[in-house]
Amino acid sequence: MSKQSKRREALVYHAKPTPGKIKVVPTKKYASQRDLSLAYSPGVAEPCLEIAKDKNNVYKYTTKGNLVAVISNGTAVLGLGNIGPEASKPVMEGKGLLFKIFADIDVFDIEVDTENIEEFIETVKNIAPTFGGINLEDIKAPEAFEIERRLKEELDIPVMHDDQHGTAIISAAALINALELAEKNIEDVKIVISGAGAAAISCSRLYQSCGANLENMVMLDSKGVIRKDRENLTKEKAEFATHRKIDTLEEAMKDADVFIGLSTSNIVTPEMLKSMAKDPIVFAMANPDPEIAYDLAIATRDDIIMATGRSDHPNQVNNVLGFPFIFRGALDVRATKINEEMKMAAVLALARLAKESVPEQVNIAYGETHLTFGKEYIIPKPFDPRLIGEVPPAVAKAAMESGVAQESIDDWDKYKESLLERLGADNKIVRLLVNRAKLNPKRVVFAEADQLDVLKAAQIVYDEGIAHPILLGRRDEIEKLKEEIEFDADVPIIDPKSDEELERKNKYAEVYWQQRKRRGVTLYSSQKIMRERNYFAAMMVNTGDADALISGYSRSYPSVVKPMLELIGLAKGASRVATTNLMMTQRGPMFLSDTSINIDPSSKDLAKIAQMTSKVVKMFGMEPVMAMVSYANFGSSTNERASKVREAVSYLHRYYPDMIVDGELQTDFALNSEMLQDIFPFSKLAGRKVNTLIFPNLDSANITYKLLKELNKADSIGPIMMGMRKPVHILQLDASVDEIVNMTAIAVIDAQQKEKWELENQSTK
Numbered sequence: 001m002s003k004q005s006k007r008r009e010a011l012v013y014h015a016k017p018t019p020g021k022i023k024v025v026p027t028k029k030y031a032s033q034r035d036l037s038l039a040y041s042p043g044v045a046e047p048c049l050e051i052a053k054d055k056n057n058v059y060k061y062t063t064k065g066n067l068v069a070v071i072s073n074g075t076a077v078l079g080l081g082n083i084g085p086e087a088s089k090p091v092m093e094g095k096g097l098l099f100k101i102f103a104d105i106d107v108f109d110i111e112v113d114t115e116n117i118e119e120f121i122e123t124v125k126n127i128a129p130t131f132g133g134i135n136l137e138d139i140k141a142p143e144a145f146e147i148e149r150r151l152k153e154e155l156d157i158p159v160m161h162d163d164q165h166g167t168a169i170i171s172a173a174a175l176i177n178a179l180e181l182a183e184k185n186i187e188d189v190k191i192v193i194s195g196a197g198a199a200a201i202s203c204s205r206l207y208q209s210c211g212a213n214l215e216n217m218v219m220l221d222s223k224g225v226i227r228k229d230r231e232n233l234t235k236e237k238a239e240f241a242t243h244r245k246i247d248t249l250e251e252a253m254k255d256a257d258v259f260i261g262l263s264t265s266n267i268v269t270p271e272m273l274k275s276m277a278k279d280p281i282v283f284a285m286a287n288p289d290p291e292i293a294y295d296l297a298i299a300t301r302d303d304i305i306m307a308t309g310r311s312d313h314p315n316q317v318n319n320v321l322g323f324p325f326i327f328r329g330a331l332d333v334r335a336t337k338i339n340e341e342m343k344m345a346a347v348l349a350l351a352r353l354a355k356e357s358v359p360e361q362v363n364i365a366y367g368e369t370h371l372t373f374g375k376e377y378i379i380p381k382p383f384d385p386r387l388i389g390e391v392p393p394a395v396a397k398a399a400m401e402s403g404v405a406q407e408s409i410d411d412w413d414k415y416k417e418s419l420l421e422r423l424g425a426d427n428k429i430v431r432l433l434v435n436r437a438k439l440n441p442k443r444v445v446f447a448e449a450d451q452l453d454v455l456k457a458a459q460i461v462y463d464e465g466i467a468h469p470i471l472l473g474r475r476d477e478i479e480k481l482k483e484e485i486e487f488d489a490d491v492p493i494i495d496p497k498s499d500e501e502l503e504r505k506n507k508y509a510e511v512y513w514q515q516r517k518r519r520g521v522t523l524y525s526s527q528k529i530m531r532e533r534n535y536f537a538a539m540m541v542n543t544g545d546a547d548a549l550i551s552g553y554s555r556s557y558p559s560v561v562k563p564m565l566e567l568i569g570l571a572k573g574a575s576r577v578a579t580t581n582l583m584m585t586q587r588g589p590m591f592l593s594d595t596s597i598n599i600d601p602s603s604k605d606l607a608k609i610a611q612m613t614s615k616v617v618k619m620f621g622m623e624p625v626m627a628m629v630s631y632a633n634f635g636s637s638t639n640e641r642a643s644k645v646r647e648a649v650s651y652l653h654r655y656y657p658d659m660i661v662d663g664e665l666q667t668d669f670a671l672n673s674e675m676l677q678d679i680f681p682f683s684k685l686a687g688r689k690v691n692t693l694i695f696p697n698l699d700s701a702n703i704t705y706k707l708l709k710e711l712n713k714a715d716s717i718g719p720i721m722m723g724m725r726k727p728v729h730i731l732q733l734d735a736s737v738d739e740i741v742n743m744t745a746i747a748v749i750d751a752q753q754k755e756k757w758e759l760e761n762q763s764t765k
């Protein structure tokens with residue numbers, strides 16, 4: 001993607017569909033007059049009075065305990081400098097988003113229009129009663145030091161200047177691990193620090209706590225090396241002033257073991273890197289552009305251990321790995337401070353985690369095959385789901401042991417479990433899907449590429465490397481739309497109606513005719529039918545000219561399924577096709593089958609649908625726990641509709657005893673593991689969390705899925721086609737661009753799996 005398109009994409013992302021990145025969502029019912037009389041007057045007076053009696057009750061009756069203020073005055077926004085409070089708001093909203101998705105902490109972002117230290121402190125102190133914690137952000141040094149020191153002293157809730165301590169914690173963990181790989185001792189290494197601001201000073205102090213020697217450090221600011229003989233140094237800079245008679249970064253870098261960049265972009269040259277000691281460690285952490293570009297650094301020295309603050313290269317040393325989890329731990333024990341002990345506990349937890357074996361989910365999420373501790377993996381990845389289970393407990397424990405916790409945790413296993421529960425699975429699942437597709441992108445033909453949304457989706461999958469799109473449709477229309485959305489990549493366009501495709505059309509017609517010539521099909525009618533886009537696209541997949549197909553955006557589902565079934569046919573061993581929908585519900589991801597095809601399946605069909613769905617659930621990295629739902633529970637009705645489901649279950653139990661499936665069951669029992677455990681403790685599902693529902697007929701499945709989508713605004717991925725010989729996936733009429741992108745990822749994964757099975761079959765023959 002060009003720099004210009006990236007810029008546009010970032011602006012559209014922030015502007016559409018609603019400006020900004022976060023919103024406020026009520027957590028209580030508000031549907032009836034009664035609800036409102038509780039939420040507001042007169043009911044609300046009761047918690048007010050309780051809190052007036054005892055301020056601690058504010059944690060019991062309000063969101064304070066899980067609410068953090070991300071506060072800035074916009075004086076040091078990333079590496080963009082003093083761009084003012086309004087211009088800092090996207091970053092602060094971004095931090096809010098990260099707090100929420102990584103640690104389930106709610107955030108109000110607050111941008112304060114003052115550069116005066118006293119005014120800023122006064123503002124924060126005045127609003128502090130609202131919050132459980134204060135995250136100071138992007139405030140320039142030296143003001144940031146005084147502001148944080150005073151607020152820590154004067155407030156009884158945790159206050160942390162993220163750019164100082166978040167950065168220090170993460171980079172210290174990365175440094176410990178990098179030094180281990182380089183086989184160097186922290187006490188001995190020569191460290192150059194570019195930048196003498198909030199982040200640099202705090203990092204350097206923490207490295208000292210980890211054992212680094214002040215005598216071995218050289219720090220630089222915008223004026224050059226900070227020497228003892230320089231005048232008018234702030235007290236923080238003076239703390240790091242060196243006796244060495246050097247003035248420039250170039251001189252400082254000679255024979256240095258470690259470079260820490262917390263200053264500004266592109267100030268380190270390849271020559272400087274070459275002058276460093278063997279196995280140099282370079283953390284170029286300025287954002288958005290580092291002190292030296294990752295690729296350039298790697299190309300300059302092959303013994304380098306390199307990290308940046310960015311997510312698009314290995315080793316992202318960025319405070320995003322810290323602030324969500326540090327505050328989570330601090331809030332959960334109502335710590336009054338974030339102290340040195342808590343910071344060190346976070347450092348050690350992060351450093352330790354990087355050395356443990358990486359769950360497959362993380363490999364997939366980052367499009368990697370085998371992340372292991374080494375030069376390109378010195379620190380955990382932000383999307384590592386283990387972070388929330390490891391860092392907050394370490395921080396909370398340290399808070400308790402150092403005497404700043406106001407509440408204690410006794411059952412650490414239970415606490416860890418509750419932390420893992422906090423993370424919704426929605427985004428994770430989509431990410432997993434997309435990244436799995438990216439590992440081995442396939443050629444996907446978009447049969448309706450002359451529709452704007454389909455083309456937009458094709459552009460996204462192309463840009464993100466999810467698939468190699470083939471655009472099928474009216475060439476002139478596609479060209480026009482491509483220009484409109486500035487999709488300038490050279491991807492194949494195929495217009496089945498044009499003369500250019502005559503040869504290919506004839507080839508497909510011949511194949512089609514050969515298969516059906518004894519069923520009343522003539523060569524002429526075959527040639528005619530190949531002008532129809534879905535037939536043409538299906539033949540592309542059939543003959544290996546494409547790996548997968550996406551269609552259905554502009555036509556009714558059955559009208560697309562029919563030709564696909566006729567042309568592509570069923571997979572080996574499949575007796576029918578069916579679909580499943582993945583719904584992102586508040587309870588977590590749920591698969592619902594069959595949502596689109598089988599009107600009144602028999603018990604055998606139901607068993608088959610369950611089996612096929614189980615494979616799809618596994619494809620999403622989840623263990624299927626399946627309820628075959630009905631209006632009845634375990635034989636409570638003898639009606640044939642209930643017994644059909646019962647028979648399907650007994651078939652599965654008999655032939656597939658390892659499948660975790662049971663029924664017939666009413667949906668409320670299926671979704672409530674405790675109720676199920678109490679009343680039907682013999683069930684295979686008792687005590688388990690059901691993630692898949694197999695419905696007895698199309699009516700119930702389709703109605704439920706649409707109801708969830710409309711009433712609960714649950715996002716849906718699907719319908720995912722199961723049982724087709726080739727990867728053909730059919731969109732709902734008017735699917736959104738996101739839905740088309742997700743469906744393409746599914747089509748690619750489907751193609752990857754079919755390819756794998758074919759290879760396995762060949763090797764066993």
Ligand SMILES: NC(=O)C1=CN([C@@H]2O[C@H](COP(=O)(O)OP(=O)(O)OC[C@H]3O[C@@H](n4cnc5c(N)ncnc54)[C@H](OP(=O)(O)O)[C@@H]3O)[C@@H](O)[C@H]2O)C=CC1
Pocket residue numbers: 075076077078079080138139140141162163164167194195196197198199200220221222223261262263264267285286287288308309317318319320
């Ligand atoms: N990866 C991460 O997680 C994080 C990265 N950062 C990045 O670190 C940088 C600094 O942030 P922060 O400390 O908050 O900002 P500050 O404004 O507090 O500090 C900036 C420092 O950089 C120095 N500086 C500017 N230009 C140069 C130069 N050419 N050579 C050497 N030093 C220079 C300034 O010098 P002077 O004192 O003379 O003005 C100042 O000391 C930013 O790029 C920010 O994005 C920050 C926090 C986290």
Ligand SMILES: CC(=O)C(=O)O
Pocket residue numbers: 077078079138162163286287309318319320
């Ligand atoms: C990451 C961060 O907080 C910064 O660059 O300022």
Ligand SMILES: [Mg+2]
Pocket residue numbers: 078137138162163
């Ligand atoms: Mg910052």
